[in-house]
Amino acid sequence: MTLDSPNRTRIISRRQVLLAAARGGMAVTVGSLLAACGQPASAPPSAPAPAATTAPQPAGAAAPQAGPGGFANVGTLKLLMSSHFVPAYDTWFDQWAKDWGTKNNVEVQADHILSSDLAAKNAAEVAAGGGHDLYKLTRNGEPILYYNVMVDVSDLTKQIGEARGGWIPFAETLGFLEGAWHAVPEYFIDFPALYRKDIFDANGLAPVDTWDDLMKAGTLLKSKGNPIGIAINQKSNDANNTWTGVLWSHGGSVVAADGKTVALDSPETRQMLTYAIELYNKTMTNEVLSWDDTGNNLLLASGRGSWIQNPISALRTIEHDTPDLAEKIFVSNTPAGPKGRMTSVTANSWVIAKWAGSVPAAKALLLDYYAILPEGIKASQGYNQPVLKDLRKKPMAILGEEAKLNVLQDFDQVIHAVGYPGPPTAAAGEVESNWIIPLMVARAVNDGDINAAVEWGTQKIEAIYSKYT
Template structure:
């Protein structure tokens, strides 16, 4: 008797659970059409690298895989080439807004560009009004306003810890000061510059003047909790914090006023070298040991059709920001003034390897938290800015030599 076929997908555990529920619904619906069983496994995003490494070593596990940062590059020889499907999907949806996401070292697509997750400022507008300030536009504004908010008991909340948010935000600060981790070739380490040193000094001032030491141990959830509990006055975060506050009907402490009504999102701050922020690029790939490669390709074709994409985007409450041009001005962004930033924030966001492409080495630097660790060491006064940057440079060069 023939064994029943099962199409298996692994993805990160989404911060908006309805997004995962819709993805699973689509997988199950496609499975019925294709005559296969389906299974979707969700894993905490910080645990995924270890899971993927295990699957690659054993050459078994799932068929479809959600990839981020430089994983399409890192695992290129274990992933099916998807150029034909990327071309087909792009043509029917007005093209792609990003030509880097999903590519391997040979320039071939090893993942379908899925969506990106951006990092605007999420801020308590009522608290800013109480201290007589306008909303911040620059990092210097953030520092000035943050000092006043902290004095009021509402500190800024930016992780200096082992979290994806920390990796993203701190890269954005470095870029906004004119620094960079690597050159445009994606190979030449370039972090050791006066611009990067100044960025490290700014983060120290921001930490000491505007934050509390709890940020040194925060994960990607803690800043959401800090904002929604009424403690933090400002964080940088996707819309998940706001959406959670709205769903849970969290209240401004000591009042019956829903806190989501006084939270707004604005563009990431501008620095001396412009407005820059890292984005969490997500792609979908197929392991090349999968016995169901054609079925997996069929699911990707199905999932990226207009009807399915609209449902997935709506389920995420706009958290999933599409790479397909046809969905860039989706009506969901006009449905709530708190989402006004979404169609435009892509102008200022980059993949973590910027100005080069995200590579396998990018991914290793990311997963070792080189930037958060050296930033935290300087911010807490353990080493000076030059020492911190020298340490980051030595670690990054070591990783790139082995890439």
């Protein structure tokens, strides 16, 4: 997703490692880690009651307020979050956190790690029952997956929501379960197409509107040395988002609308895999099998790639590094399939662990942070798509100011959470965190055996869902 970030190392798996994983198992076995910390093999536990250390909120508060009190001598608040794909945001956030800590006599330690490593780190700390105080989760199934070890934050979401006109419907899929909030949603990351308008124009091609359009355009452009690029692997949020979206837009799904019945084995899933095999063979090179989240960015930045599906961080980096190339890159909506236009997106939400040293201090930090959230959106250069209604009023900050990005102001209309068409569940979150859909696609493009790929995916998903029934 990004090309340059501080303290970031590019991790590229060998193709053989990927294919071995696709044949045999997972890179991160989240379920086993949860089992190690006592997660029951049956239904998830009931939502926890609010922590006893939660400070009362002022009656009738209309806006987030700093310091609810009761957190003297806290010492250190430790935050775990991914390195942002627009490095300027991390610079801004770290300075804000430092200033907040100085003001409140709290040392704030914000640890940024690679996005590709975050799922495993989160799972390991949950299994250990300790680590950081606050977590900024980046997969929209994780708040539900880990809700039983997180503090009830309903008081925060109520106060923040009331101050900003309420939450959009998608936000309620990020941690609202059994009548309580277990996460404070912050933003989703749009997932549009970025394409070389000059290359499309030179070949008489219109912007891609459907997945069929991409097949036709990509076939032509690959023959001219300008392939498209979609990751087909594990440890890539991009791969999860794209291939889940392709599945949904072809009418397939992991689970039925009841949120319980595994539905992967269907004609629609086979249609999607048939499409995926053809798209891979006709429009891509085999490098996509070993990409992490930087792979498609690098393809576009090289000047060779013609189309990728990615957040605008790729464009922002190219604007900084190669302005002339950036002028040729335009943005279009996520492609539509036979059953509609929809995609999975990465979403960021804050959670407070039950083992946090001071829940009141953690809540105070979040209240102050959400009070200045528009500054963070600007620091992200439009990458952070807000989930509070007032912040989505047009013209939106950044997105409504740059003509290229105007289409992204309505991106909340085409996104769904894991578990679609049913509600998000812990099981759906575990499927997402184990990259089962992109690994199923990897098996299919490797040997062409669609039935075997569907059987493999179904077995993996049924094994996960059986733990929650």
